Amino acid sequence: xxxxxxxxxxxxxxxxxxxxxxxxxxxxxxxxxxxxxxxxxxxxxxxxxxxxxxxxxxxxxxxxxxxxxxxxxxxxxxxxxxxxxxxxxxxxxxxxxxxxxxxxxxxxxxxxxxxxxxxxxxxxxxxxxxxxxxxxxxxxxxxxxxxxxxxxxxxxxxxxxxxxxxxxxxxxxxxxxxxxxxxxxxxxxxxxxxxxxxxxxxx
Amino acid sequence: xxxxxxxxxxxxxxxxxxxxxxxxxxxxxxxxxxxxxxxxxxxxxxxxxxxxxxxxxxxxxxxxxxxxxxxxxxxxxxxxxxxxxxxxxxxxxxxxxxxxxxxxxxxxxxxxxxxxxxxxxxxxxxxxxxxxxxxxxxxxxxxxxxxxxxxxxxxxxxxxxxxxxxxxxxxxxxxxxxxxxxxxxxxxxxxxxxxxxxxxxxx
Numbered sequence: 509x510x511x512x513x514x515x516x517x518x519x520x521x522x523x524x525x526x527x528x529x530x531x532x533x534x535x536x537x538x539x540x541x542x543x544x545x546x547x548x549x550x551x552x553x554x555x556x557x558x559x560x561x562x563x564x565x566x567x568x569x570x571x572x573x574x575x576x577x578x579x580x581x582x583x584x585x586x587x588x589x590x591x592x593x594x595x596x597x598x599x600x601x602x603x604x605x606x607x608x609x610x611x612x613x614x615x616x617x618x619x620x621x622x623x624x625x626x627x628x629x630x631x632x633x634x635x636x637x638x639x640x641x642x643x644x645x646x647x648x649x650x651x652x653x654x655x656x657x658x659x660x661x662x663x664x665x666x667x668x669x670x671x672x673x674x675x676x677x678x679x680x681x682x683x684x685x686x687x688x689x690x691x692x693x694x695x696x697x698x699x700x701x702x703x704x705x706x707x708x709x710x711x
Numbered sequence: 712x713x714x715x716x717x718x719x720x721x722x723x724x725x726x727x728x729x730x731x732x733x734x735x736x737x738x739x740x741x742x743x744x745x746x747x748x749x750x751x752x753x754x755x756x757x758x759x760x761x762x763x764x765x766x767x768x769x770x771x772x773x774x775x776x777x778x779x780x781x782x783x784x785x786x787x788x789x790x791x792x793x794x795x796x797x798x799x800x801x802x803x804x805x806x807x808x809x810x811x812x813x814x815x816x817x818x819x820x821x822x823x824x825x826x827x828x829x830x831x832x833x834x835x836x837x838x839x840x841x842x843x844x845x846x847x848x849x850x851x852x853x854x855x856x857x858x859x860x861x862x863x864x865x866x867x868x869x870x871x872x873x874x875x876x877x878x879x880x881x882x883x884x885x886x887x888x889x890x891x892x893x894x895x896x897x898x899x900x901x902x903x904x905x906x907x908x909x910x911x912x913x914x
Contacts, residue, residue, distance in 0.1 A: 553766060563756060565878040569889055576898065675768040686772055691894040695779065 511707065512538040513700050516669055516679040517615070518546040519595025519602075519629060522560070522570060525585075525619040526577050527678035527690040531612075534697050541611060543602040544669040545595070545662065546677060552670065558592045577690070584624040593622050594630035596662075600653040601635065603662045610642045617642075714910065715741040716903050717884040719877055720818070721749040722798025722805075722832060725763070725773060728788075728822040729780050730881035730893040734815075737900050744814060746805040747872040748798070748865065749880060755873065761795045780893070787827040796825055797833035803856040804838065806865045813845045820845075 515531065517524040531539050550558070560567035571587060578585040598618045605611055617638050621627040627634045636646040652658060669679075673686060680687040680696035683703060687696035718734065720727040734742050753761070763770035774790060781788040801821045808814055820841050824830040830837045839849040855861060872882075876889060883890040883899035886906060890899035 563878060565876045568876055569878065569891060572889070573891070573895075673768045673771055675766060675772065686775070688772060688776070689894075691892075692776075 511683055511700060511703055512540040513696055514540050514542045514681040516542045516544055516672075516674055516677060516681060518544060518677045519598045519618055519622065520558070520592035521546060521677040522574050522591075522623065523577075523690055524678040525623045526574070526581050526583055527693070528612075528615055528619060529581065529583055530690055530693060534693075537697055537700065541602060541606060541615060542665060542669075542681075543599040543615075543662070544666045544674070544677075545599060546592075548666055549670055549675060561591070584620070586624055586626050588622055588626050590628070593628065595622075596630065597632065597635060597650075597653060598629050600658050600662055601639070601649060603665055604652045604655070604658040605649065610644060614639070614642055714886055714903060714906055715743040716899055717743050717745045719745040719747055719872055719875075719880060719882040719884060721747060721880045722801045722821055722825065723761070723795035724749060724880040725777050725794075725826065726780075726893055727881040728826045729777070729784050729786055730896070731815075731818055731822060732784060732786055733893055733896060737896075740900055740903065744805060744809060744818060745868060745872075745884075746802040746818075746865070747869045747877070747880075748802060749795075751869055752873055752878060764794070787823070789827055789829050791825055791829050793831070796831065798825075799833065800835065800838060800853075800856060801832050803861050803865055804842070804852060806868055807855045807858070807861040808852065813847060817842070817845055 515528065517528060521527075531537075546558075550556075555562060558567075560570050575585060595618075602611060602615060605614075618629050618635070621634060621638060622629045629635065632646075632650055636650065639646040639649050672681060672684070674681075676688055678688075678690060680693055682696055682700045685696075685699055687693070687699070718731065720731060724730075734740075749761075753759075758765060761770075763773050778788060798821075805814060805818060808817075821832050821838070824837060824841060825832045832838065835849075835853055839853065842849040842852050875884060875887070877884075879891060881891075881893060883896055885899055885903045888899075888902055890896070890902070
C-alpha cells in the first residue's frame with residue numbers, strides 16, 4: 509500500500525475549506541497534501557480571476573451551497589471580504605513543510621482564518637501567530653517558505669497540477685485518477701481501497 | 712404539500728443523463744420536469760458552446776467522471792460522436808407535454824438515445840419511433856412540439872431559468888432554493904421534506 513490519496517488544494521478555494529476538513533472522517537487512509545496555485549491555471553485559460561467572480565450566477569450559487577455544506581459539517585463560515593484571497597505565502601509554507609506532523613492542522617487553520625475569521629492569510633502577521641500556536645518557529649518557517657528553492661517547488665507543483673489535468677480544487681488524485689470536489693471524496697477513497705487491495709494481492 | 716422538486720434539465724447535458732435516472736430512487740417525492748435550453752444561457756456569458764468543450768481539461772475530466780457515475784448506476788454509456796447535441800426538438804416535446812403520464816419515460820429514453828446509443832435526438836426520425844414505442848401518436852406530438860405556442864413556452868421557461876439563477880444542469884429547485892448536479896439531489900430531497908413538514912405544521 510505505497511499509494512496515497514493526493515489532496516490537491518489552493519488556499520483561496522472555497523470548496524477546499526470543507527474539503528480538507530472532511531478528511532478526518534477517513535481514519536487510516538493516507539492523504540498527502542499537494543498545495544498548488546489556481547491563478548496560473550486560470551490565467552492559462554485567459555481568466556483574470558476566479559470563475560465564481562467571472563460568472564455571477566455561479567458565484568451566487570457557490571456561496572449559498574458553501575453555506576449549506578458548512579452548516580451540515582458544523583464548520584463556521586463568514587464570507588471573506590476579499591475573494592479570492594492571495595494564498596501564495598501559505599502555499600509556500602505548506603509546500604516547504606509537506607512532511608511535517610503539524611502540516612494538516614496548519615492547513616485547516618489557514619482555511620478557518622480565511623473563511624471563518626475573514627483574516628488576510630497573505631500576510632506574515634496573520635500566519636506568524638498561527639504558526640507559533642502550532643509550536644513552530646514562525647521566523648524559521650516563513651524564511652524557508654520564502655527561499656528560492658521553495659518558490660521553485662511551488663512553481664513545479666503547480667506545473668505538475670496542470671500536467672495532471674487539474675483545473676479546480678479540491679482535487680483528489682489516486683494514481684493519476686482524478687476526483688473533483690468534496691462530493692467525490694468517498695469515490696476517491698473507494699478507488700484507493702480497491703487499488704490497495706489489488707496491490708496486496710499482486711505483492 | 713403543494714411544493715414539488717423542480718428538475719431543470721437540458722437534453723444535451725451529460726450530467727443530466729444519470730441525473731434524471733436517479734430520481735426513481737426517491738419514491739413518493741413529487742418531481743416536476745422543467746426542460747430548458749442551456750445554449751442561450753451560455754451565449755449570455757459569451758460562450759459559443761459547452762464549457763466542457765471550451766475547457767479541455769474540464770471536458771476530459773467530465774467524460775471520465777460520467778463513465779464512473781454511469782458504471783456505478785448501472786447505466787450504459789457511449790460517448791456521443793457529437794457534443795453537445797441539439798436538444799431543441801426534444802425539449803419542445805417535453806415542455807408541451809409536461810403533464811403527460813409518459814413524460815418521465817420519454818425523457819429517460821431520449822437521454823439513453825443520446826448518451827447510450829449515439830442517436831441524433833434533434834431528428835424527428837429518431838424521436839418519432841421513440842414516441843410511438845410509448846404509445847403516443849408521433850405526428851400529433853411533434854406537431855404540437857413545433858407550434859408557435861410551444862416555441863414561446865420553451866423560450867419563457869429558459870428565461871425563467873435565467874431569472875432563477877440557473878447556470879447549468881441538472882438543477883433541482885425547491886421553492887427558489889437551488890441544488891446543482893446529481894450529487895446534490897439528496898440534499899434537495901431533504902430540503903423538500905423539511906419544507907413539507909413546515910407547511911403541514913403551519914396548515
